[in-house]
Amino acid sequence: MTPSPLVEARNVRKHFGAHHVLKGIDLEVRRGEVMCLLGPSGSGKSTFLRCINHLEKVDGGRIHVDGELMGYEEHASRKGRAREMKPKQIAAQRRSIGMVFQRFNLFPHLTALGNITEAPVGVAHHSRADARARGMELLRRVGLTDHAGAYPAHLSGGQQQRVAIARALAMEPKLMLFDEPTSALDPELVGDVLSVMRDLARSGMTMIVVTHEIGFAREVADQVVFMDDGIVVESGAPSRVIDDPRHERTRAFLDSVL
Amino acid sequence: MTATDMTVKSTAGADDVDAVPRSHPGRWITAAALVALCAGWVLSLWNNRNIDHATIADFLFDGRILQGVLLTVGLTACSMLLATTLAVALAVMRLSANPVLRVVSWGYTWFFRGTPLLVQIVFWGYLGLLYEKISLGIPFTSIHFFSANTNTIVTPFVAGLLALGMNEAAYASEIVRAGLLSVDHGQVEAAHSLGMSPTYTLRRIIVPQAMRVIIPPMGNETISMLKNTALLQLIAVPELYTRASWISAQNLSQVELLIVASAWYLVLTSVLSVPQYYLERRYGRGAGRSLPTTPWQQARHTATRIRTRVAQVAHTNPRNARTEADS
Numbered sequence: 138m139t140p141s142p143l144v145e146a147r148n149v150r151k152h153f154g155a156h157h158v159l160k161g162i163d164l165e166v167r168r169g170e171v172m173c174l175l176g177p178s179g180s181g182k183s184t185f186l187r188c189i190n191h192l193e194k195v196d197g198g199r200i201h202v203d204g205e206l207m208g209y210e211e212h213a214s215r216k217g218r219a220r221e222m223k224p225k226q227i228a229a230q231r232r233s234i235g236m237v238f239q240r241f242n243l244f245p246h247l248t249a250l251g252n253i254t255e256a257p258v259g260v261a262h263h264s265r266a267d268a269r270a271r272g273m274e275l276l277r278r279v280g281l282t283d284h285a286g287a288y289p290a291h292l293s294g295g296q297q298q299r300v301a302i303a304r305a306l307a308m309e310p311k312l313m314l315f316d317e318p319t320s321a322l323d324p325e326l327v328g329d330v331l332s333v334m335r336d337l338a339r340s341g342m343t344m345i346v347v348t349h350e351i352g353f354a355r356e357v358a359d360q361v362v363f364m365d366d367g368i369v370v371e372s373g374a375p376s377r378v379i380d381d382p383r384h385e386r387t388r389a390f391l392d393s394v395l
Numbered sequence: 396m397t398a399t400d401m402t403v404k405s406t407a408g409a410d411d412v413d414a415v416p417r418s419h420p421g422r423w424i425t426a427a428a429l430v431a432l433c434a435g436w437v438l439s440l441w442n443n444r445n446i447d448h449a450t451i452a453d454f455l456f457d458g459r460i461l462q463g464v465l466l467t468v469g470l471t472a473c474s475m476l477l478a479t480t481l482a483v484a485l486a487v488m489r490l491s492a493n494p495v496l497r498v499v500s501w502g503y504t505w506f507f508r509g510t511p512l513l514v515q516i517v518f519w520g521y522l523g524l525l526y527e528k529i530s531l532g533i534p535f536t537s538i539h540f541f542s543a544n545t546n547t548i549v550t551p552f553v554a555g556l557l558a559l560g561m562n563e564a565a566y567a568s569e570i571v572r573a574g575l576l577s578v579d580h581g582q583v584e585a586a587h588s589l590g591m592s593p594t595y596t597l598r599r600i601i602v603p604q605a606m607r608v609i610i611p612p613m614g615n616e617t618i619s620m621l622k623n624t625a626l627l628q629l630i631a632v633p634e635l636y637t638r639a640s641w642i643s644a645q646n647l648s649q650v651e652l653l654i655v656a657s658a659w660y661l662v663l664t665s666v667l668s669v670p671q672y673y674l675e676r677r678y679g680r681g682a683g684r685s686l687p688t689t690p691w692q693q694a695r696h697t698a699t700r701i702r703t704r705v706a707q708v709a710h711t712n713p714r715n716a717r718t719e720a721d722s
Contacts, residue, residue: 192584224593232590242585245681246603256589259599288681301585308589 141204143168143312143343144189149198151184158184160367161198166312166345166360171338173354173375174347176364177390182347185364186314189345190234191227202312205230232260235305239317241297243289249276249300250285253307261308268307275303279333295326299333306337313337315346351395355379363387450651454642455658463638464659470555470634471621477560478620479613482567487597489572500568507565513626515562519554520630555627555634563620570612574605606678614671618664625660635659 144166151159158181166172174182187193189200191208199219200207208227209219222230244252253272257263263271276282279299289297298318305313315334319327331353338344338357348354354361355375362372365386371378382388440446454460488500507515518525523545530542549557578601586596625636633641636656643652676689688696 190588192587228587228590228592230590231588234588236585236588238581238585238588240581242579242581244582244585244600244604246678247681255599256591259595260590260592290681304589314588 140168142166143203144345145201147199149185149188149200150196151188151193152196158367162369164362164369166343168343169341170359171344171346171357172360172362173358174345174362174364175354180364181367182364183316186316186345186347189314190231190236194221202234232308233311235308235310235313237301237305237315237318239320241301243297243301245289248286248288249281249292252300253304257307272307275306279303293326294322295329298322298330302333311343313342313344315344317347317349319348319350349394351379363390445650447648447651450648451654454652454655459638459642460635460655463633463635466633467621467624467635468663470559470624471617474556474559474563475617475620477556478563478567481561481564482571485564485568486571486575489568490575504565504568507562512562512623513629516555516558516626516630519549519558520551522549522554551630551632554630555632559620559623563616567613567616570609574609575601577608578604603678607682610671610674610678614668618667621663621667622660
């Protein structure tokens with residue numbers, strides 16, 4: 138028997154007003170797999186990513202992470218309808234999903250180490266000493282041991298993004314979501330962040346990455362998904378989708394970015 | 396600039412020039428004129444026969460005045476505490492998704508900001524005329540947990556406290572709201588993505604960042620509040636100004652006691668700016684590239700600078716010492 142996928146999305150739909158952002162997305166991510174979402178801006182890939190940890194509400198369809206329906210509860214008596222969960226339940230579900238943002242979103246009033254230990258201490262109730270030890274270990278993993286006491290304003294964009302990755306990892310997530318993690322970085326800083334992500338992928342972390350870094354997708358991804366206009370145009374191994382695209386839209390997009 | 400720089404400068408050749416700062420005679424003239432004006436005014440007060448300096452000295456530390464000072468400080472602290480608590484609640488209500496909470500918060504601000512503080516103070520002072528009894532119970536039933544005569548609960552002190560605190564809450568809620576709105580929405584998303592609950596996010600992520608924006612105007616409000624306590628003279632709260640006016644009503648030294656009261660208000664407002672400075676430093680962490688220096692650090696820095704300057708001047712020739720002094 139094949140193990141169940143870690144992430145399973147079925148017919149996910151979403152509107153922003155009259156704009157139909159997601160027109161029914163079906164995707165599966167297996168445990169330990171890296172999936173890269175490619176597509177032009179406005180194609181709905183970031184919105185879909187944010188639906189996975191319920192930063193965006195969906196209008197219909199379901200997203201299961203590790204067998205749990207995200208953000209909604211179904212009642213046997215109300216078939217076909219699911220009600221949004223209470224904020225506390227949603228918060229509990231999000232603890233096992235790490236997220237890294239395009240604009241880093243580090244907490245500016247906390248040091249690098251403070252950013253990493255805030256959630257483990259305040260949310261997961263680990264002891265301060267344990268959280269600090271684990272935080273230092275994570276800073277070592279992202280190559281920033283010397284910057285534990287630095288505030289985000291004193292760090293470069295690349296360093297901030299690596300702290301943000303460490304912060305997400307501190308909650309020991311089973312899934313990591315990356316929303317264009319290198320798009321706000323100066324070109325010479327992109328490499329450091331990508332190499333941290335590459336190490337993470339090698340360590341067996343399940344990752345969904347929205348990116349424009351085609352080279353990274355080709356090298357690291359197990360599955361590449363090309364989205365356009367709210368639908369999945371094609372998906373498959375990187376060698377298939379990137380090097381031998383079947384659809385005209387995929388070909389046009391790849392031509393424009395490569 | 397170090398002593399070696401100075402010697403390099405003096406070796407400038409024929410095709411080179413030394414840069415000398417422009418002189419500013421205008422600055423000197425304006426400064427001198429202003430100093431003369433201020434000196435004249437101080438002198439006119441000092442030599443004024445209508446002011447009895449001995450009376451000022453007598454009453455500056457009079458027991459009744461000191462009691463008034465104490466009550467003024469106490470009233471300021473209590474009303475600011477009440478105002479801040481109410482303001483946070485009002486600001487959170489105003490930003491809430493519940494339309495009833497939003498409207499109630501808006502209505503509160505509309506009413507308390509839209510009527511004069513003086514009128515509100517008198518209103519609270521005469522609350523007994525509006526409600527003879529105050530009781531707590533379930534509306535539209537005969538169940539009462541507690542009931543009492545209005546004038547025994549709402550003493551002049553309580554009336555003053557409520558008037559000042561509730562009026563200030565209307566202004567402070569807008570300051571708090573501005574502070575909360577100044578925090579980037581990405582912070583909320585990052586906090587939520589880590590599994591923080593809405594309350595935890597507000598308490599640990601949003602409020603500490605909002606404080607940076609909230610504290611400077613709240614310092615202003617505290618100073619306003621301190622001075623507004625003088626309005627409570629109207630409902631006979633025995634604070635500083637009330638006490639001063641009672642004394643002057645007896646001894647007819649109005650001007651002297653006004654000066655005594657003003658001196659105390661100035662001392663208190665000056666003292667208040669100290670905690671504000673340190674609070675701003677505390678919540679400014681991580682905001683800029685470096686924290687502002689404390690006055691103590693500044694003093695030490697200035698002392699070091701003067702010492703090196705003196706050492707420099709002693710080591711360089713007279714010509715360069717002069718250009719250095721001009722700058």
